[in-house]
């Protein structure tokens with residue numbers, strides 16, 4: 001986006017109805033100081049920036065990249081100025097508008113609590129009826145609750161390097177959202193042989209059937225691009241609850257809905273009949289190595 005001789009691109013971060021989780025997640029990006037040094041940072045909540053929110057709210061400045069966190073609420077004011085007015089002003093100059101997190105992408109948690117009022121920038125769940133339709137080809141959705149800091153880092157680096165960012169039908173970068181959270185999960189062998197985890201935080205077992213894991217139907221690269229460069233929810237024994245999808249949040253996050261013991265949702269792209277056949281065969285095997293504790297401290301010297 002800029003050569004060393006040119007001015008740095010102007011980055012602005014605004015907030016709608018939010019818990020601040022995406023800001024905090026982004027502040028955990030290991031390469032944050034280096035990344036931010038390549039921008040002129042107009043405003044980002046929680047850290048010192050060139051302008052205050054009061055100055056930003058006067059709508060006298062322009063930006064190249066606008067990051068928006070939180071659900072859009074037409075009534076919401078910041079510093080006595082309607083957020084919709086600020087958004088519309090800065091969207092005029094922004095070449096990229098990044099919806100940071102699931103609330104800004106699809107409405108998320110705050111749409112669930114006030115569905116008549118709150119929405120994403122471009123989408124209301126999966127319906128493209130949000131307030132930024134007039135600039136829709138500028139909008140990139142980085143869904144997640146909260147946003148994965150590396151996904152935002154990737155997107156900003158692509159912009160800095162003038163790289164084209166291909167997106168899916170929900171405006172999410174395909175490089176980050178074409179695989180499922182299931183891909184790369186260390187519990188895949190347990191999934192294949194239908195050995196269930198009996199609780200959270202255990203090293204053994206798959207979290208799909210008994211703990212509500214949505215990994216096999218959630219577009220996200222959490223098990224490919226690890227959190228804090230170390231782990232992921234499913235690796236640490238917590239089910240994926242599908243936070244990157246427009247349907248998030250579902251009711252009963254940690255429950256797999258079943259009908260006569262058959263899961264209501266099966267892995268994406270696989271027919272229920274195929275899934276049940278495979279699961280039925282897998283369950284007839286007993287694999288001692290996978291049925292016990294991975295580490296038995298009683299027998300470990």
Ligand code: SF4
Pocket residue numbers: 181182183185186187188189191205206207208213214215216234239240
């Ligand atoms: S825990 Fe979830 S993501 Fe991991 S293998 Fe089981 S279903 Fe897939």
